[in-house]
Amino acid sequence: MKHLKSLNRKARRIDGIVSSMQVAAAKQAAGDPLLDEDIVALQNQPQQRPHVPMGCALAFSPGWEVDSAGGTAGLCQPVERDIYDCYVTCFWPAQVPDHLNNYPDWASKCATATKDWRNLDLVFP
Amino acid sequence: MTATAMQTYTLGEFHQFEGGGRRFLYLVPAGAIFEMDEAVATVIGLLKQGRAAHDDLVGRVAAKGFSFADADELVTELSRARVIVGEDYVKAPLDPPPADFPLQSLVMNLTNQCNLSCTYCYEFGEDKVATPEGKPKFMDLPTAKASVDFLLSQSSGRNTVHITFFGGETLMNFPLLKQVVTYATERATEQGRGIDFSLTTNATLLTPAIIEFLSENKIGVTVSMDGPADLHDKLRVFSNGKGSYEMIAPRVKALIQGHRTRPITARVTLTNAVTDVLRIYKHLKHDLGFHEVGFAPVTTSPDRLYSINERGMDGVLDDFHKLADEYLEYALRGEMHGFSNVSDTIAELIQGVNKSHPCGAALGLLGVGPSGDIAPCHRFVDSDTHSLGNIATGVDREKQADFLNRGHVNNKYDCQTCWARPLCAGGCHHEAFVRYGDTGHANLHYCDWIRDWTDTCLRIYGTISAHNPEFLEQFAERKALN
Numbered sequence: 001m002k003h004l005k006s007l008n009r010k011a012r013r014i015d016g017i018v019s020s021m022q023v024a025a026a027k028q029a030a031g032d033p034l035l036d037e038d039i040v041a042l043q044n045q046p047q048q049r050p051h052v053p054m055g056c057a058l059a060f061s062p063g064w065e066v067d068s069a070g071g072t073a074g075l076c077q078p079v080e081r082d083i084y085d086c087y088v089t090c091f092w093p094a095q096v097p098d099h100l101n102n103y104p105d106w107a108s109k110c111a112t113a114t115k116d117w118r119n120l121d122l123v124f125p
Numbered sequence: 126m127t128a129t130a131m132q133t134y135t136l137g138e139f140h141q142f143e144g145g146g147r148r149f150l151y152l153v154p155a156g157a158i159f160e161m162d163e164a165v166a167t168v169i170g171l172l173k174q175g176r177a178a179h180d181d182l183v184g185r186v187a188a189k190g191f192s193f194a195d196a197d198e199l200v201t202e203l204s205r206a207r208v209i210v211g212e213d214y215v216k217a218p219l220d221p222p223p224a225d226f227p228l229q230s231l232v233m234n235l236t237n238q239c240n241l242s243c244t245y246c247y248e249f250g251e252d253k254v255a256t257p258e259g260k261p262k263f264m265d266l267p268t269a270k271a272s273v274d275f276l277l278s279q280s281s282g283r284n285t286v287h288i289t290f291f292g293g294e295t296l297m298n299f300p301l302l303k304q305v306v307t308y309a310t311e312r313a314t315e316q317g318r319g320i321d322f323s324l325t326t327n328a329t330l331l332t333p334a335i336i337e338f339l340s341e342n343k344i345g346v347t348v349s350m351d352g353p354a355d356l357h358d359k360l361r362v363f364s365n366g367k368g369s370y371e372m373i374a375p376r377v378k379a380l381i382q383g384h385r386t387r388p389i390t391a392r393v394t395l396t397n398a399v400t401d402v403l404r405i406y407k408h409l410k411h412d413l414g415f416h417e418v419g420f421a422p423v424t425t426s427p428d429r430l431y432s433i434n435e436r437g438m439d440g441v442l443d444d445f446h447k448l449a450d451e452y453l454e455y456a457l458r459g460e461m462h463g464f465s466n467v468s469d470t471i472a473e474l475i476q477g478v479n480k481s482h483p484c485g486a487a488l489g490l491l492g493v494g495p496s497g498d499i500a501p502c503h504r505f506v507d508s509d510t511h512s513l514g515n516i517a518t519g520v521d522r523e524k525q526a527d528f529l530n531r532g533h534v535n536n537k538y539d540c541q542t543c544w545a546r547p548l549c550a551g552g553c554h555h556e557a558f559v560r561y562g563d564t565g566h567a568n569l570h571y572c573d574w575i576r577d578w579t580d581t582c583l584r585i586y587g588t589i590s591a592h593n594p595e596f597l598e599q600f601a602e603r604k605a606l607n
């Protein structure tokens with residue numbers, strides 16, 4: 001690197017990565033199809049990068065409310081079912097961890113939402 | 126158009142510091158240290174005013190006197206090194222350590238008995254976590270041998286392993302220590318591996334024969350000692366209240382005189398009445414001749430009379446700064462200073478550590494008590510609450526995973542925005558338990574102090590790397606993994 005001088009081992013590793021990116025970018029500029037940060041066909045197996053799925057409200061769902069007795073026991077679906085709506089069917093913009101890339105195991109301890117929902121933990125990205 | 130050209134940048138996560146007339150960056154998510162030039166400072170200055178799109182940023186950098194091509198290259202370099210990041214940048218969480226992390230060190234508490242009654246003792250004092258009732262007071266040979274075998278079997282892939290002897294007062298079970306050294310050396314040699322030893326002692330029971338044994342077997346020695354007599358004797362007392370300085374001073378001198386194969390270090394516990402760091406250092410280093418002196422504030426719940434209040438800690442830190450300045454003067458002359466708090470931090474900065482956990486407890490290090498009970502480290506030995514199994518039955522992996530999961534820096538909310546977390550990772554599990562009742566709680570009572578101290582050590586590191594970089598090389602192996 002030109003502007004940053006590495007002073008410890010970790011810095012030297014970063015220097016190595018940045019230098020290889022520079023080489024790749026130079027090849028690209030010279031017409032070599034090895035790309036740095038451009039659009040890459042999936043069959044070329046691009047490096048996995050963080051991806052934030054874009055959830056959206058395509059359909060309106062009332063989610064959970066209350067049953068005829070004013071509680072939640074008699075609902076057709078358990079209230080905890082709602083927790084999963086946001087990444088399975090994508091129509092409730094609740095704040096759940098990104099289940100596709102960064103926290104694939106987020107719900108792995110929660111086999112049955114009505115019983116195990118307490119195992120759904122917070123994450124700190 | 127490439128993704129880079131469409132990017133909108135903000136500042137990445139770093140801590141800036143200066144030293145020796147130069148400017149540096151400590152890149153937090155990596156633990157990397159860079160010296161930066163004026164151009165980098167320009168970009169950082171511009172982004173401090175607010176986010177900027179790639180072309181806009183390049184244009185504004187160019188307006189400061191760079192060619193467009195140079196400005197573009199500069200911005201791209203900083204983006205690739207993550208000094209500046211795109212708006213969609215997501216910090217990757219630290220991975221948990223592998224489940225089969227091989228053991229490196231075993232701390233063997235040869236006895237839980239002690240001939241002193243130091244007021245602040247975490248094993249017997251008011252904040253103790255140990256529950257030794259009904260358990261053996263001295264480790265026996267079969268348990269010790271099983272512990273050695275355990276260490277060797279659980280450390281596959283390591284060329285060298287380490288045993289630390291601990292107590293209670295370690296030397297109250299010196300006969301066993303001798304047997305363990307012989308046995309462990311034989312077993313390690315059979316496997317073609319290295320093993321080394323160290324011990325911590327209050328020095329009251331040192332004899333010429335013991336000193337000779339320690340020297341012959343290259344056993345590292347740390348002496349718990351709090352300074353000159355008037356300070357040392359405040360809390361390091363016999364059960365009748367009499368101070369122990371008079372008894373240990375000649376023994377310590379004999380140890381330093383007679384033990385020539387490993388450096389002898391002193392470990393000072395700072396308390397309310399014992400905060401004169403400069404005088405303590407001077408006495409231990411220059412009057413007694415210790416090779417290194419390390420300081421740590423006492424672990425205690427905040428309401429103990431001997432705990433250090435905030436003002437006391439500020440005074441301690443002032444003294445630390447003075448000693449650190451002296452350290453730097455020595456280093457620039459190429460001489461080694463004995464203030465081990467600085468040396469230890471430099472050793473970690475050289476590696477660029479980025480810790481998932483504050484220390485190796487329950488990872489590469491375990492403690493084992495006289496009963497054979499396994500603990501995350503020596504501070505939890507003999508505590509039923511924190512037991513991770515027994516040497517006869519092995520590590521309880523579920524309990525170990527629970528301990529490690531709690532202690533992981535990802536699970537400490539307060540640490541997520543702190544730039545000192547690569548080195549601190551929330552601080553000592555035991556201290557957290559004593560203060561907050563949870564080993565996984567961040568040690569919030571010393572955050573400011575840790576940040577101040579880390580900054581001090583970074584500035585020392587930067588200054589040395591600017592003016593005497595060869596000096597740093599000797600630290601490369603101090604905490605190296607092997």
